[in-house]
Amino acid sequence: MSLHAESTAVPREKVESPRVKSIKDFFRRFTKNKPAVIGFFVILFLVFLAITVSSFSRFDIIITPHDPSTVNLVDRFQGPSSEYWFGTDHMGRDIFSRIVHGMILTLGIGFVSVIMGGIIGVPLGIIAGFYGGKIDAIIMRFVDVLLAFPGILLALAIVSILGGSLINVTIAVAIYSVPGFARIVRGSTLATKKLEYIDAIRALGATDTRIIFLHVLPNVLSPIIVNATLYIATAILTAAGLSFLGLGAQPPAPEWGAMLNDGRNHLRDAGHIAFFPGLAILVVVLAFNIFGDGLRDALDPKMKN
Amino acid sequence: MGSENNILRVNNLQTSFFIDGGHEIKAVDGVTFDVPEGKTLGIVGESGSGKSITALSILKLIDSPGKIKGGEINLKGENLVDKTEKAMRKIRGNTISMIFQEPMTSLNPTYTVGQQIRESYKIHQGLGKRESTEKVIEMLKLVGIPSPEKRINQYPFELSGGMRQRVMIAMALACNPELLIADEPTTALDVTIQAQILELIKELQDELGMSVIMITHDLGVVAETCDFVAVMYCGKVVEYAEVKTLFKNPRHPYTVGLLKSLPRSDIDQLELIPIKGTVPSPDNMPEGCSFAPRCPFATELCHDHLPDLLEIGDGEQIRCWIYTDDWDGDPEVKVYEP
Numbered sequence A: 001m002s003l004h005a006e007s008t009a010v011p012r013e014k015v016e017s018p019r020v021k022s023i024k025d026f027f028r029r030f031t032k033n034k035p036a037v038i039g040f041f042v043i044l045f046l047v048f049l050a051i052t053v054s055s056f057s058r059f060d061i062i063i064t065p066h067d068p069s070t071v072n073l074v075d076r077f078q079g080p081s082s083e084y085w086f087g088t089d090h091m092g093r094d095i096f097s098r099i100v101h102g103m104i105l106t107l108g109i110g111f112v113s114v115i116m117g118g119i120i121g122v123p124l125g126i127i128a129g130f131y132g133g134k135i136d137a138i139i140m141r142f143v144d145v146l147l148a149f150p151g152i153l154l155a156l157a158i159v160s161i162l163g164g165s166l167i168n169v170t171i172a173v174a175i176y177s178v179p180g181f182a183r184i185v186r187g188s189t190l191a192t193k194k195l196e197y198i199d200a201i202r203a204l205g206a207t208d209t210r211i212i213f214l215h216v217l218p219n220v221l222s223p224i225i226v227n228a229t230l231y232i233a234t235a236i237l238t239a240a241g242l243s244f245l246g247l248g249a250q251p252p253a254p255e256w257g258a259m260l261n262d263g264r265n266h267l268r269d270a271g272h273i274a275f276f277p278g279l280a281i282l283v284v285v286l287a288f289n290i291f292g293d294g295l296r297d298a299l300d301p302k303m304k305n
Numbered sequence B: 001m002g003s004e005n006n007i008l009r010v011n012n013l014q015t016s017f018f019i020d021g022g023h024e025i026k027a028v029d030g031v032t033f034d035v036p037e038g039k040t041l042g043i044v045g046e047s048g049s050g051k052s053i054t055a056l057s058i059l060k061l062i063d064s065p066g067k068i069k070g071g072e073i074n075l076k077g078e079n080l081v082d083k084t085e086k087a088m089r090k091i092r093g094n095t096i097s098m099i100f101q102e103p104m105t106s107l108n109p110t111y112t113v114g115q116q117i118r119e120s121y122k123i124h125q126g127l128g129k130r131e132s133t134e135k136v137i138e139m140l141k142l143v144g145i146p147s148p149e150k151r152i153n154q155y156p157f158e159l160s161g162g163m164r165q166r167v168m169i170a171m172a173l174a175c176n177p178e179l180l181i182a183d184e185p186t187t188a189l190d191v192t193i194q195a196q197i198l199e200l201i202k203e204l205q206d207e208l209g210m211s212v213i214m215i216t217h218d219l220g221v222v223a224e225t226c227d228f229v230a231v232m233y234c235g236k237v238v239e240y241a242e243v244k245t246l247f248k249n250p251r252h253p254y255t256v257g258l259l260k261s262l263p264r265s266d267i268d269q270l271e272l273i274p275i276k277g278t279v280p281s282p283d284n285m286p287e288g289c290s291f292a293p294r295c296p297f298a299t300e301l302c303h304d305h306l307p308d309l310l311e312i313g314d315g316e317q318i319r320c321w322i323y324t325d326d327w328d329g330d331p332e333v334k335v336y337e338p
Helices: A018-031 A034-055 A057-063 A095-131 A133-148 A151-162 A166-193 A196-203 A208-244 A256-264 A272-299 B051-058 B085-091 B113-125 B129-142 B161-173 B191-208 B219-225 B243-248 B253-261 B300-304
Strands: B006-019 B023-036 B040-044 B066-075 B096-099 B179-183 B211-216 B228-233 B236-242 B310-312 B316-318
Touching (some): A018 A272, A034 A272, A095 A208, A095 A256, A095 A272, A151 A166, A196 A208, A196 B096, A196 B161, A208 A256, A208 A272, A256 A272, B006 B051, B023 B040, B023 B211, B023 B228, B040 B051, B051 B066, B051 B179, B051 B211, B129 B161, B161 B191, B191 B211, B211 B219, B219 B243, B228 B243, B228 B253, B236 B243
Parallel strands (some): B023 B236, B040 B211, B096 B179, B179 B211
Antiparallel strands (some): B236 B316
């Protein structure tokens, strides 16, 4: 055959493993986006700090010499100083210590609830999108019911039923993130299912399970990862909101939303009590959002090269 | 038809789509044809004539709301219409393989070429990565891809259209199918690559001894590659004949119209001769022959009654009143002057 006129190869010195290559590609594209890289390192730093402080008391004493829940009425309403970096609250507790110790709560709620929501939402979405018809209708109507409630209201309702506690807030936020996952995954599955390569692989005799796990899931993975990251930000906000309303973390737990509520009564004379927890929430949510956006751009196959 | 060694006999296949609460659209309505062993059958027809649905029906890959309503798909004596999904999976890719129109979208962008060809071996022979790598390289060589050791680790987006179609062919042929269905395999490719791919399919057919169903709307492709032709119009086969007979002596007015509409190089020609009118929409099919509204010879009989698929001559089949005893139009009607 003299059929090789159409050679397209980009000349390459050595054959790289395709996995390694695609991961390298991803990093190259992601690191181009500087804000996203900063967001990533902020998250990494905060996670590291949260884990260190909550697991190793030796480091904890160095980082936060003041106990987050010890009441010291003599030093109440102190502004930021070298002794109390972020000042003290209306009970004289060190705000810096409380924020650092609250980090594990905030991040924990964010991660755990989104993972729980994903575990329920992703299979629902894939099954609905892949099989369509009645199964799709039943699953999506259920999801629509969840979606019909405004997020915070739904979470409120769930927490009111289960009772106010951190675990219940996590469950509430998880349930609240299920519809988002299900809808996004269903949409991507519908789009993927219609592609010719799914027909092609079916024409090769693959089973539905094989098609779903090996050919649909990898193609809907990027929206899942991106949305999980962005949902963590929303989950943190919702959880903080619930705690602000007194339905989440119970005193004296140093939850940021609850701290914000503590500062609410002293906004005029001691604004720093509300300011620093608010700033912490802002930084974390912003970091996750920017990181999520960067991930989305880097994972978009249309942006290859 | 006389030949006993048909690998596939499709008899009165009917596939319909049920939309908007039971409204039926007959995409394939009584398709009958044979595929002789080791030969190539061309299915020609314009867009929407049911070619691709026929192909998907053979593999039973019709998705809801579509349904195979009746007929027989006889593969070496076994009726596929009665087979379970599980049994069909063993046939797909193993006995019957299919290649698709768009090489750009028929490969999964998230896997390398090697991984995708490996799928065939994994699904049907349970081979792991190590055992199949050699076979994959062999397959890539067979379909004429240079330096397969390198290609095996490349992603589809790194290959040209022609290369991808070769990879598709390699995937389809990995398990040595007895029948290859090629659904417009060259439509998305430019002309020189088209010729290469058609040549490749022919070579592989000779080498592996398989039968081919070539679905196309290009009569040139049919003339070059096929042994038999089924001409489809509105979900029905209107003419089935050997390729030489069809081009030399077409009988159905639709086939005649198609051939007349081709540009010719042997006479001076200022304009092409089109078939007047348009294809009737599938939810508004004429009661009689579906070609009657466009047919220059149509009589009342044609408009009111659907002709049967008649066997005439040596293995030829035709669905037209002109060739029956009931014909009430001009008996002198000569549909084609060479």
